[in-house]
Amino acid sequence: MQLKIEENGAVRVIYVKEERLDAHNSDELKAELNRLFDSGTKDLLIDLKEVRFIDSSGLGVLVSGFKNASARQGSLKLSALQSQVKSMFELTRLHRVFDIFPTVDDALESY
């Protein structure tokens, strides 16, 4: 899975450079999130600008990361959801759980 990770102060920004976040590749994102948490990161921003398709496994990994961040008094926020991805958050009511921003810059201003 193609991921690009940037540091912005205490926030780690993870750009998912894949068209699909699904059961085939979401475990790799989960492993990367766990690696970041283990190394002391508390605040994560995941940019989904390039993701056109997400399934329940992809959503599950984001939920797992959200809970992990919350348990560490941190946060996991999301940016740049395409319309079909957004529709899956709405279908599963997860849009009420996550802080979702139009762009990475908008999200970074919220910290």
Added chain:
Amino acid sequence: MKNTIDIEIVVPNQTRYLSMIGKIGENVVRELDRFKGDREALAHHLNVVLTEAMVNAIKHANAADPSKEILIRISVSDREICIKVYDSGQGFDLTSVPDPSFEADQLGEKGRGIFIIRSLMDSVEYKKADGGNVLEMKKSLG
């Protein structure tokens, strides 16, 4: 003029084929001449449903055994789309899946797949077939 499409695909029991099968679902919707609804939304929904159904078969029914196979049948008429995903394993309990729209289950990491399939399709059945099971999902085009 007969106006139905029947597609039968057999793929190994591996998640690497999810994208390919999902795209076949999207392309089928683009061939629906007479469908008057939101074609892009329906194409996306079939991609989602095929992906979720295959993952259920791979992980829960076929126990992630990569040497097994999954059979997928897609039938499209003017009135209806029917998708059947066959596994050859122990199966899973369709009724034991929590509804993640309930607050208590909202932050669960599993069980969302079947909820999504039920939400996007008009009828969903899981039953015994040919030494395994079949997940049968229908969507009316009327």
